[in-house]
Amino acid sequence: MEIKMPRKTPRVADLVMQELEAMMLDGQLKAGEKLPPERALAERFQVSRPSIREAIQKLVAKGLVDSRQGGGNYICQNMSASFSDPLHALLEGHPEARQDLLEYRTTIEGACAWYAALRADEHDLTRLAECFTALRLAHEKDDRQDEAGADVQFHLAIAEASHNVVFYQMMKGLCAVLERSLLLNISGLYQRQDTRSRIFEQHKAIYEAICAAKPEAAKLASEQHLGFVGISLIEMQREQNRLARALLP
Known part of the structure; x- marks a missing residue:
């Protein structure tokens, strides 16, 4: 029994x-x-x-x-520190690891944008508008450090608007890594005005697709943005390698 x-x-x-x-x-x-x-x-x-x-x-x-x-x-401030700290050293010492970070971001952030377009409420849209405005102002001022910080907050706001706590927590844990990575990337990518302008327009496309509640368009815009950044970084690295070889005795 x-x-x-x-x-x-x-x-x-x-x-x-x-x-x-x-x-x-x-x-x-x-x-x-x-x-x-x-x-x-x-x-x-x-x-x-x-x-x-x-x-x-x-x-x-x-x-x-x-x-x-x-x-x-x-x-506690350091809830995500154990996750992000090892990546700081990895990205600093191994530039090729930045491509791995971009592959991760392309997969996760495309999904974040899709769900954000599907689920964003009035509070989320207000937050996104504030983040996009900060990004636009930093872009217009040509302040790279502010632009990197605003970029991170914009992508974090998208993750929050997805209403998926795992996506949001993973993105929050990566914030410090992302900001450092963006500063490393922006210093090279933004030397060319056309590249810089295209990146801003890509952010705008993601923002507008989410505000218009178009999940597929938001996901595609996010993936295209990060794909473009990845290709641009590869080209930038090749150019740096060519210059280094040219300077060899």
């Missing part, structure tokens, strides 16, 4: 912890951001303040929240 064990009822603190983790995953709570006060969280989740306190303690134990004496509770 099978003996059925009674089902264990989840603790309130565990349920609150799971809700807070979900908010971190989908970007409602961002790295470095201060958690709302216990009272506000208790009202939001309709639970007691001791349950909120216990949930936060569990998040601290998991390394997701940093509790500062007298200063409140903050989402």
Whole structure:
């Protein structure tokens, strides 16, 4: 005879912890951001303040929240550091690895753009508009560092608009790597005005396709953009190699 064990009822603190983790995953709570006060969280989740306190303690134990004496509770800044740090050294020492990064981005970001065009809500479209405006202004000012940062935020906003927490978290983890990679790439690619202008127009095509809710067009525009960057980088490397050989005694 099978003996059925009674089902264990989840603790309130565990349920609150799971809700807070979900908010971190989908970007409602961002790295470095201060958690709302216990009272506000208790009202939001309709639970007691001791349950909120216990949930936060569990998040601290998991390394997701940093509790500062007298200063409140903050989402940890370094949640993605272990993922991105090894890639910094790889990209710095091996320029060919940048092509591997672009292959990865082409696959993932094409899907992000497709889902963003399908699922973006009013908040997402507002965020995308802000990011595209920042990208356009940096492009017009010819500020390469600002343009690299705005480029990363634009692509991250697309991942967020996909409403896929895995895509978003993977892109967020790559942000520091992407910005460094873009700075390395832009310094060479943007020497030619025609290349620089084409890259901006490609970003514009992705943005407009998402705003128009055209998934296939958004995916295609994203893939074409990253494909163009990949080909341009190969050509740039060949030119650098030719110049290096010409300077040999």
